[in-house]
Structures are given as structure tokens and as C-alpha cells.
Amino acid sequence: MSVLPFFAREYHVEILIIFLINVILATSYRLIATTGDWTLCHVVLLGVGAYASALMAKHFGWPFWMTAPLAGATAGLVGLGIVYPLLRTVGFGFFIASLAIGEFIRLIWIKFHTPFGGPRGMINIPYVGELGPIDFYEAIPYYFMTLVITLVCVIIMYRIDRSRIGDTFKSIYEDDILAASIGIRVGRYRSLAFVLGSFFAGIAGALMAHRLNAIDPHIFGLDEMVYLLVWVVAGGTATFAGPIIGVAVMSFLFEWTRPLLEWRPLFFGAILIGFLIFMPGGLESLIPKFTRLFGNRNAVPAKAEQPAGAKEPVV
Amino acid sequence: MELATFIQTIANSVVAGSIYATVAVGLALAFGVMQMANHAHGEFFMLGAYVVYVFYALGGMPFPFAVLLAIPTIAVIGLLTERLIFRPTRGNVLAGFMATAGLTWILQVAAGRIWGLAFMKKIPTPYMGAATIAGAQIGLQRVIIIPAACILLGLLWFFLYRVKLGKGLRACAQDPEAAALQGISINKMTALAMGIAGAYAGVAGALMAPIHAVTPYMGRDLLITAFIVVIVGGMASIEGAVLAAFLLGFIHTFITTIFDATSGVMVGVAFMAFILIVKPTGLMGRVKA
Numbered sequence: 001m002s003v004l005p006f007f008a009r010e011y012h013v014e015i016l017i018i019f020l021i022n023v024i025l026a027t028s029y030r031l032i033a034t035t036g037d038w039t040l041c042h043v044v045l046l047g048v049g050a051y052a053s054a055l056m057a058k059h060f061g062w063p064f065w066m067t068a069p070l071a072g073a074t075a076g077l078v079g080l081g082i083v084y085p086l087l088r089t090v091g092f093g094f095f096i097a098s099l100a101i102g103e104f105i106r107l108i109w110i111k112f113h114t115p116f117g118g119p120r121g122m123i124n125i126p127y128v129g130e131l132g133p134i135d136f137y138e139a140i141p142y143y144f145m146t147l148v149i150t151l152v153c154v155i156i157m158y159r160i161d162r163s164r165i166g167d168t169f170k171s172i173y174e175d176d177i178l179a180a181s182i183g184i185r186v187g188r189y190r191s192l193a194f195v196l197g198s199f200f201a202g203i204a205g206a207l208m209a210h211r212l213n214a215i216d217p218h219i220f221g222l223d224e225m226v227y228l229l230v231w232v233v234a235g236g237t238a239t240f241a242g243p244i245i246g247v248a249v250m251s252f253l254f255e256w257t258r259p260l261l262e263w264r265p266l267f268f269g270a271i272l273i274g275f276l277i278f279m280p281g282g283l284e285s286l287i288p289k290f291t292r293l294f295g296n297r298n299a300v301p302a303k304a305e306q307p308a309g310a311k312e313p314v315v
Numbered sequence: 316m317e318l319a320t321f322i323q324t325i326a327n328s329v330v331a332g333s334i335y336a337t338v339a340v341g342l343a344l345a346f347g348v349m350q351m352a353n354h355a356h357g358e359f360f361m362l363g364a365y366v367v368y369v370f371y372a373l374g375g376m377p378f379p380f381a382v383l384l385a386i387p388t389i390a391v392i393g394l395l396t397e398r399l400i401f402r403p404t405r406g407n408v409l410a411g412f413m414a415t416a417g418l419t420w421i422l423q424v425a426a427g428r429i430w431g432l433a434f435m436k437k438i439p440t441p442y443m444g445a446a447t448i449a450g451a452q453i454g455l456q457r458v459i460i461i462p463a464a465c466i467l468l469g470l471l472w473f474f475l476y477r478v479k480l481g482k483g484l485r486a487c488a489q490d491p492e493a494a495a496l497q498g499i500s501i502n503k504m505t506a507l508a509m510g511i512a513g514a515y516a517g518v519a520g521a522l523m524a525p526i527h528a529v530t531p532y533m534g535r536d537l538l539i540t541a542f543i544v545v546i547v548g549g550m551a552s553i554e555g556a557v558l559a560a561f562l563l564g565f566i567h568t569f570i571t572t573i574f575d576a577t578s579g580v581m582v583g584v585a586f587m588a589f590i591l592i593v594k595p596t597g598l599m600g601r602v603k604a
Contacts (some may be wrong), residue, residue: 092350101588174519
């Protein structure tokens with residue numbers, strides 16, 4: 001990843017930047033999904049970060065290294081506000097209630113021309129300035145900055161995933177009543193996962209706003225959210241690497257289908273259905289199969305597959 | 316607000332509530348029987364409108380006949396969805412929903428390819444003229460939606476509470492395992508529920524076709540409203556869905572008339588969040604959403 005941009009055209013470097021931002025987005029989505037809460041407003045929280053960073057940079061003239069963490073914090077706070085009514089729901093209700101609440105935030109952006117710019121969004125968001133001799137307006141320096149931020153975010157999320165907190169999230173997914181009975185405050189940990197995930201989505205949003213230079217409510221709509229679902233479902237959520245694999249493979253397919261622009265939603269819709277029906281564990285579930293095929297036959301069997309959103313239906 | 320505007324707004328609210336109710340009962344019924352919801356429900360609505368476009372505006376058939384034709388057409392699409400998507404993903408609450416999100420894209424692209432992405436399809440209004448009540452004028456095309464929805468909801472009530480098959484459907488919604496032990500086929504019941512859901516969404520779209528912009532994306536806004544209705548009413552409760560549909564119809568129409576459409580949707584969502592906080596089971600539901 002560190003030498004790739006020198007061999008690519010500038011257009012491809014831009015795609016790599018978006019790819020890295022999507023890696024943060026998908027990994028933070030998995031962080032929330034480990035508790036069993038699949039949300040439909042994660043892309044909106046990406047937008048909250050983007051708008052927050054853009055507003056701070058534009059109106060207060062703050063530099064990027066200040067607005068990016070603050071954008072994350074804003075998204076985290078908004079996440080805290082949304083998760084309060086959402087905690088009353090589980091599984092399926094959580095999914096569709098988060099869709100409606102995400103739509104509410106998008107409508108705020110559309111409705112209020114000041115400061116959000118209405119349906120046409122915000123333009124002329126300041127670029128990340130210079131740091132010594134490096135000008136982050138250029139694609140390659142921006143790529144490396146994004147790479148470093150992505151690595152830091154992913155490593156922090158990996159540590160969270162491996163920590164006691166991460167195990168607590170997974171125990172809530174396995175059985176929330178059992179988790180509550182051994183003294184885990186289920187509601188508090190579900191909120192924590194949601195807020196942490198929102199925080200990293202907000203940072204991804206800041207990276208996006210300062211690269212695209214213009215944002216509008218439509219790039220944070222339901223279509224983008226379903227693309228995020230395609231990545232996460234295609235990659236799988238049982239392991240930490242799953243969503244990253246999903247983003248990598250699907251971004252490749254996404255660029256590859258560029259000539260078929262109008263048919264693209266149909267193509268990805270079919271991919272989503274195909275994965276959910278024929279490979280619910282995602283692409284990551286292939287890895288243990290391959291290692292078993294080619295490698296040590298006595299290897300420890302891999303962790304049980306965790307199909308997307310699998311949970312006993314709530315009756 | 317003047318009296319005439321007030322009466323007109325109330326009439327529009329009832330019309331909106333009738334459409335929301337017709338769309339949402341299918342969603343609530345299907346959720347009750349299979350604990351899964353259909354993200355492509357809004358697209359069923361959209362396809363219902365296109366059935367009227369094809370048979371009435373292009374084919375020259377009488378309007379009521381085209382509306383009736385929408386019922387079996389979209390019911391078959393509902394059955395296919397059940398067979399091809401919901402049955403393979405059963406037991407996994409979110410997989411069916413996410414897979415139908417993919418189906419949404421497929422149907423939108425297909426409709427756009429077949430009938431074009433033009434901003435709006437011209438569908439001549441079959442019932443010109445307006446009813447005048449206390450100075451308020453209400454287009455006949457809107458008025459006929461109210462009795463149509465009443466007949467549809469009444470038929471559904473009769474089917475669920477008076478017909479043996481419908482009673483089986485309710486039994487299945489209450490406790491699928493116990494219902495299966497009584498010899499009720501779960502597969503047949505989920506297929507039936509999806510067929511009814513498709514038929515109702517389709518007929519709602521067909522009735523709306525002459526007074527709504529017919530585009531491949533017309534189902535999207537309605538879908539969010541229908542979800543809010545189902546959550547507010549109580550996930551699997553059909554009576555709750557009808558009650559919540561009319562509440563939402565009044566909220567949306569009044570806020571839209573006084574302020575604007577965006578505020579209408581926003582207040583609707585805020586109402587849903589409020590209901591979730593004070594009564595997580597919804598107005599008439601037994602299970603948590």
C-alpha cells in the first residue's frame with residue numbers, strides 16, 4: 001500500500017483515498033454490528049462528520065488536525081443522541097428505526113440552508129493546507145495522510161475488538177439476556193459500541209469532506225448505505241478482517257463496472273442477494289476452507305461462521 | 316387556517332392515511348407471520364402504479380379494471396419474493412431484509428430500463444370533477460381512494476377473523492411452532508402473507524398512479540413512512556398499523572400544509588422516536604419492535 005500510489009495515475013490515487021476512507025467506515029460498522037445491532041444510519045453519521053469538519057474549517061478557519069477529531073466527537077455525540085430511542089428496539093426494529101432517524105438527520109441538512117447549504121450542500125470546503133514542505137492538496141501526500149489515519153483508526157478498533165470491551169460486545173450478540181444476568185449493562189455497552197462506531201465514521205467523514213471539497217445530502221443517502229451493507233455482507237463480520245476484504249473486493253468490482261453505470265445497482269443488488277443466500281458467512285468464510293484444503297489438515301477448526309445479522313427471530 | 320383549507324386538509328389527511336394503511340397492513344402482516352420485513356415493499360407500490368400506466372394509459376383499458384389487474388400481478392411478485400428470497404434466508408432476521416434491499420435496486424433499474432427514467436409518466440385522470448364540502452374542493456380521484464381503502468381493509472379483516480385460512484395466518488403470527496403442530500403449513504402461510512402484502516401494496520400504487528408522479532423511485536419515500544407506521548403501530552399488529560397510518564396521515568398532511576413537506580417527514584420520525592421512548596411495543600403491539 002505504501003508504494004502503490006507512485007505507480008498509479010492520479011485518478012487511481014483518488015480511488016485509493018476513497019477506498020481507505022471506506023475501510024474506516026466498514027470497520028467501524030463492524031464494531032457496532034458485533035453487538036448484534038445492524039444500523040442503517042452509519043453513512044449518515046459519516047455525513048455528520050463531513051458536515052461538522054467542513055463547517056468548522058469554513059467558518060472558524062480551524063486546521064484539519066483540529067477539525068478531524070472534533071468531527072469524530074460530533075458524530076459520536078450525535079450517535080449518543082440517536083441511540084437513546086434506538087436502544088428500545090432490538091434486531092429488526094433497530095434496523096428500520098435507525099433508517100428513519102438517519103433520514104431525519106439528512107432532512108435537517110436539506111431543510112436548513114444556513115449553515116448546511118440545503119439540498120445542494122456545501123461547496124468550497126478548504127483543502128488541508130501545507131505542513132512544512134508537504135502540500136496536502138496534492139493527491140499523493142493526501143493519500144499518505146489518509147493511509148496513516150486509517151492505520152491508526154483500524155489499529156485502535158482492532159485493540160477495542162480484542163479487549164474486554166470487545167468481548168462484552170460479542171457476549172451481547174450471543175445472548176443479551178444471559179449477558180445481563182452476569183451483570184453486564186447491556187444498554188450501556190450497546191450505546192458505547194454505537195458511539196465508538198459513530199466516532200470513527202465521523203473521522204472518515206472529515207477525510208472525505210476535505211478531499212471532495214464539496215458535499216451534499218445525496219451522497220449520504222440510502223443507496224450509499226446499502227453499498228456499505230454490500231461490502232460488510234460480502235466480506236463477513238465474524239472476523240476483524242472480513243469487512244476490509246469486502247471493501248477491497250467490492251471496490252474493485254465497483255470500478256470495474258463503471259462502463260455499465262445504469263446497470264450497477266442491479267448488479268450489486270444481485271451480489272447482495274447472492275451472498276446472503278449462498279454464502280451467508282461472507283468471503284472471509286472461504287479462508288478457513290482454503291487453509292484446510294491446502295494446508296495442515298489437523299489445524300484447529302475455524303471459529304463458527306457468523307452469518308450476517310443472524311439472531312433468533314424475536315417472537 | 317381558513318375553514319375551507321381546514322376541511323380540505325382533513326380530507327387530504329384521510330386520503331393519505333388510507334394509502335398508508337393499505338401499504339402498511341401488508342408489511343405488518345408479513346412481519347407477523349415470518350418476523351421479516353420486505354425492503355422492496357415500496358417497489359411493489361411503484362410496480363402497481365406502472366401496471367396502471369401500462370394497461371390504462373397505454374393499453375386504453377378502463378381504470379377500475381387496470382387497478383384490479385394490479386392485484387394479481389403484484390401478488391405474484393410477492394409470492395416470487397417469498398419463494399426466492401425469504402424462504403432461503405428464514406431464521407435470520409436481517410438477511411431477508413438486506414436481500415430485499417438488493418431486490419429494491421434490481422426492480423428500480425428494471426423499471427427504469429423498461430419504461431424510462433422520465434421525470435413523470437403522464438396518466439390521464441379518469442375521474443374529473445370535484446366534490447365541494449363547505450367551500451373546500453376535493454378531487455374525485457382522491458375521494459375514491461377512501462372507499463377503496465375501506466373495502467380493502469374490511470376484506471382483510473373478514474379474511475383474518477372469519478375465514479379459516481385467515482385464522483391460520485393469525486395463528487402462525489402468534490406462535491409459528493404451535494401453529495405447525497396443529498398442521499398449519501408455515502411455508503404456505505408465509506407465501507400467503509407475502510401474496511397479500513404484494514397485492515395490497517400494488518393496489519395502493521395503482522390507486523395513487525393518476526395523482527402521484529410515477530417514477531421508478533416513487534416507492535422510496537413511502538417505504539420510510541410505512542416502516543414508521545409499522546413501528547408506531549406495534550410491529551406485528553395490523554390494527555395498530557391502521558391506527559398509526561391515519562395518525563401519520565394527519566401529522567404529515569397538516570405539517571406539510573402549514574410548513575413544508577420536509578418538516579412533515581421530520582415530525583413523523585420524531586413522533587416515532589417519541590413512541591419508542593414512551594412505549595417501545597408500539598401503540599397496539601405486544602412485542603418489542
